[in-house]
Amino acid sequence: MKAIVVHAAQDLRLETCSSRDPGDDEVQVQIERGGICGSDLHYFQHGGFGTVKLREPMILGHEVSGRVVQVGKNATDISQGQLVAVSPSRPCAACEYCLQGMPNHCIDMRFYGSAMPFPHIQGAFRQILTVHKNQCADAQGLSAAEAAMAEPLAVTIHAARQAGNLVGKRVLITGCGPIGLLCALVAQRAGAKEVVTTDISDYPLVMAQHLGADTTVNVTSDDSPLQSFYAGKGYFDTLFECTGVAAALAQAIPAMKPRGVIVQLGLGGDMTLPVQQMTAKELQLRGSFRFHEEFFTGVTWMKTKKIDVNPLITHTLELDQMQQAFTLATDRSVALKVQLDFS
Ligand SMILES: [Zn+2]
């Protein structure tokens, strides 16, 4: 079977690798769709991000879905042929943080396609993947493409959890990539009164509008694009910062009301914070990193039609077009979520 391996920045290879039969608690999945994520793009474009650098070849990918082809003897609630969304979150279930109910902070996390630990954790962009039964969310009723959106959706449900109660809140979202757009959908679902989104391209902002954002702002339009929200000590209760760009956060701070909550999702390397302004407004900065049980919540929300992710999936390319797919995914002016067809 084939897998997508990154060797260095701009060096992606389609390589043959072996598959493994499932153990008693495992199932073997024939991958159908894989979504290209921001972190895959960081490895592809720069060989890593922040302090995380590729030190050996690594199979990319963590947003996958597929059909079960072999079932271990303890995986009794999963059947052959079933469509599943595969959670890339693989905590150890035994460390201090796992035992405290914070599996996303597991000391021994084996999240697919991550160069954080060494040896790196090999990813899920391969035609056959053997997974633990607990990683599988039943996706019957969804398309394989929708099921492969469960991971980014889970990231944003976790972020909404970090934000706390959103009912009646005015929400600002900086950055309208798939994560920013999913934040907009989740914030609306969680009861936000108003959602305003920003980006540097018009294309994702049109999409944000289509998905129900009340106002969209192209921040390249003038020097102080959020000025209209600065009066009276600000306008927004909650910010979802999805760019990882210091300037985006700096522009947003004066638009935040005192005691507002900033949820930082963007991971663009180090950011400088306007600490003085944040302190004077008593703003709360909360990180949001990955997810765990939210993966299954996300799949349920899609199955019960609470969230429709389809408009975000703008392109699907065959495996042998992976180079084009990764290049396309870096261009926010034409693409949102780009998926690969592994079948
Ligand atoms: Zn992802």
Ligand SMILES: [Zn+2]
């Ligand atoms: Zn653990």
